[in-house]
Amino acid sequence: MADLFDNPMGLDGFEFIEFAAKEKGILEPVLDILGFTHVANHRSKDVTLWRQGGINFVVNYEKKHPSAYYAEEHGPSACGMGFRVKDAPKAYARALELGAQPVDVPTGPMQLRLPAIRGIGGAILYLIDRYEEGASIYDIDFEFIDGVDRHPEGCGFEIIDHLTHNVYRGRMAYWADYYEKLFNFREIRYFDIKGEYTGLTSKAMTAPDGKIRIPLNEEAGSNGQIEEFLMAYNGEGIQHIAFSCDDLLGCWDRLKARGMRFMTPPPETYYEMLEERLPGHGEPVDELKKRGILMDGSTEAGDPRLLLQIFSENLVGPIFFEFIQRKKDEGFGEGNFKALFESMERDQIRRGVLKTEEEA
C-alpha cells in the first residue's frame, strides 16, 4: 500500500501487541479462545509469542521489566505495542529529538535491543525494523516450538485493524498531538456519540502508512463507559483491539466453537431497521442476526460500502476485542451507536415501556 501522506518514520503497520499480568494463567485462555497459538518462546526471558494470521501477540512475564511495572499498576493488560518502522535507530533518535521519553527495555547478551518510547498511559511503544520473515525479531530472539505451525490460521483473522485508546477527559488533544508530532498521524474522523445519559468523543488518528489506526476516546459527560474503563484499568490505555478478516460469518463460527463470549446481541428491531438504514446492502440479514453481527456503512448511488462488526465481552481486565470485515467502508461503526440506540427505543415502544408522541 502506498503511503497516504508524508511518512517520516517509515511506518508499516503494527508488529505486535504486548500483554502482561502479575500471574500466569489469566491471559492464556483468552488468547486461546481468540484463536491464537503459542508458537515460540524467548531464548532467555519469560516471554512467549502467540500468533494467528499476520497478528503477533507477545506475553511478557519478565520481572523488573517495564511490562511488569505496568501490570503491577493496571493488572492484566496490554502493556505495549510495536510499530513497524523503516529504520529503528533512526526513528528512535528522531522521536527523542521531538521530545519522546525513552523506555529502558532490559536486554540480555546476544539479544536485540528494541528501542522504545513511552506511549499513552505509560505503555511501551516499541519501534521495530526487523520484521522480514526469516530475519525478524522472533527469528533472532525466540525459539519456535517444534511441530507447531509458525503461521497458524486460527479463527481466520489476518491483521490488527485498529487499537482504540481511552484517555482522561481533556487529554485527547495531547495524545492526538503526540501521534501527529512523532509519527505524522492525521485525524481522519471525529465524532460525538451520545447515548441517553452519557456520551463520548472520538478522534480517529490514522498513520501515513494507512495501516496503523488509533482512535482516541474521551468521556463527554460523566460516569459513562470511558470513565468506568479508566477507573477499572487504573489509567489510560487500550480500550479495544480490532482484528479484521474477509469472512466474518465463518470467523464468528470458529470463535464461538472456541468459547468466545460476545457482547449482548442487539434487539430484533435492529435487524428490522437494516434495510431502511442501508437500502440494497445485499447482506444475509438472517445470518447476521443469528450471530448478533452489526452492520454499518453506506449504500449511496447503489455502491454498498459496508463494515460488519461484533464485539467481545471484556476479556483482559476491561479491555475487549472487536472482530470486523471491511467491505470498502473505512469507518469504525459510528452509525451503529445511533442505530443501536434507536433500535432499543423501538423495542421499548413495542413492549409498551416507552410511549410515542401520538400515544402520549
Ligand SMILES: [Fe+2]
Ligand atoms: Fe473499534
